[in-house]
Amino acid sequence: MRLFGFGGTGSERCSPPRSERNGSNNCEPIPIGSAIWVRYPTSEKLEIIQLVEQCHLSARRTLDKLGIPRTTFYRWYDLYQTGGMEALEDKSPKSGRVWNRIPD
Secondary structure, eight states: OEEEOOOOOOOOOOOOOOGGOSSSOOOOEEEOOOOSOOOOHHHHHHHHHHHOOOSSSHHHHHHHHHTTHHHHHHHHHHHHHOGGGGGSOOOOOOOOOOOTOOOO
16 A cells, blocks of 8 residues: 655655656655555665755755654664665564463
């Protein structure tokens, strides 16, 4: 599910992630739907990190235009700096251990 697309004719330009390009290089989000949680693939997380690093706008403004919370971005950025691209991969959910389960 896509949460936003890109378009418009603003003077502040930088490229959105490759998967979100629709012919425009503008970072201005256009709401498409309303969803609360989105899982970004590793490759897209890396593209977003590179976009924020290379864009002439501040990180805050770039992330606002992309519609990505700063806390999420900086969590990805810290993971990327400490563990590289492998650290950005989604981890499988932990097993459903219940604290009060009686052992078999």
